[in-house]
Amino acid sequence: MIQRVYEQAKKSSAISVYVATDDQRIFDCVKSFGGDVVMTQEHHPSGTDRLQETAERLGLGDSDVVVNVQGDEPLIPPEVIDQVAKNMFQSGASSATLAEEIEALDVFLNPNVVKVVCDAEGIASYFSRAPIPWPRDAFSKFPVDSSAQEDSEKVFQELRQNITLLRHIGIYAYRVSLLKKFVQWPMAPLESTECLEQLRILHNGEKMHVEQACLAVPGGIDTQQDLDSIRKYLSQSNSDG
Template sequence: MSYTVLIPARLASTRLPNKPLADIGGAPMVVRVAQRAAQSQASRIVVAADHPSIVEACQAHSIECVLTRDDHPTGSDRLAQACELLGLDGQDAVVNVQGDEPLIDPALIDACATQLDRRPDCVVSTAAHPIHEAELFANPNVVKVVLDAAGRALYFSRAPIPWWRDAPVAGQPCSAVAPALRHIGIYGYRAGFLRRFPSLSISPLETIESLEQLRVMWHGERIAVHVTEQAPGAGVDTPEDLERVRAVFAAG
């Protein structure tokens, strides 16, 4: 299928200032993300920036970029404006790759796009992988997802779900029955829904969990989930993360 990768890039970051422009092996991080995404089957790679300096950096490396408003409350709002600027609408497929994921697997990007192509009943797709470690299962910073029989999300939570009531040791991931799944923060969208998303009222569950994807389900839409055995490559949130990723690029 034909699809577009959109990469939201926001200059401000509390933990890592000017994060999209952080150098990784001689190129800005947002450029490294776009170059990685270009290894997928996407027909188009576009950065959705909030500052002219990001646009200039992308242009210097022949990466397509659009300048969006700098006051969007969420990345989804930024992507919605990018769809308008690019004329994407209706059933056009878009995959949102985060601008701080320079090690993302191109095959995972393709898998999210394929989910949308195969699941006309869903307006969003995403991914997850099994959790085997009890400490990750209990960690509220690790988002969990449970699925229905058709592989659609039933719920996302920071809580350890599903809770294995009869586990030999309380709090263990229920891998003996069905694996607990860790959500991976990559999304595919139908562009028409993405353009409509900012107008949807915020879900109380979204507010409680601080998980934007719960707004989709609150309004009765469905999310298809691709399950992979592999955990995603490390993202960049802190200076320490940045040094680890730089080391990966330096090692070739």
């Protein structure tokens, strides 16, 4: 899986691609297929902290931009990696990420799906595991936890006609200068409550640009079912090719 993620990242316009890990098995794996890898410390509380150590070890400058691609996304499109990096340069924000539209009520209500709302300039206002924005008056008539599923679905579709509901995609671009600040900041109260590290950035007054991904981003591998699905997809793709 790590090799596939690495190979997808190498197809992007990145100047260089590294795997950052604290696991000797992953380190040896990357070396075995000729990839570049950085061994980091074990104690990092988040991927952003690990990224900062990696940037420091590589001697990157404050104005350099790094993209954090999760190691469990073997189907990540290289075009998406280029997109978030380009946005980082063009937006003037100190970080950038991507999102995609939510089209189903169960996804909107799922706490494992992180939602994001933005201002008129595409700057993130808030990330949450809760369904946001919440149409107070409409859903008060048809509670989503009631048996009136049909009514709830109707309200949800009406909401979609007025607002683009966004699911956050876990890919980030950062300026190295922001990474240096991030590791010095204490965990923010909202970050602790939601278990979302990007809220530390907003809490400290920094901007994160958000745009809808230019291509669909398949979900990462979090469960055995996810792994089985990816294997089936890759098997079919290889046979079709």
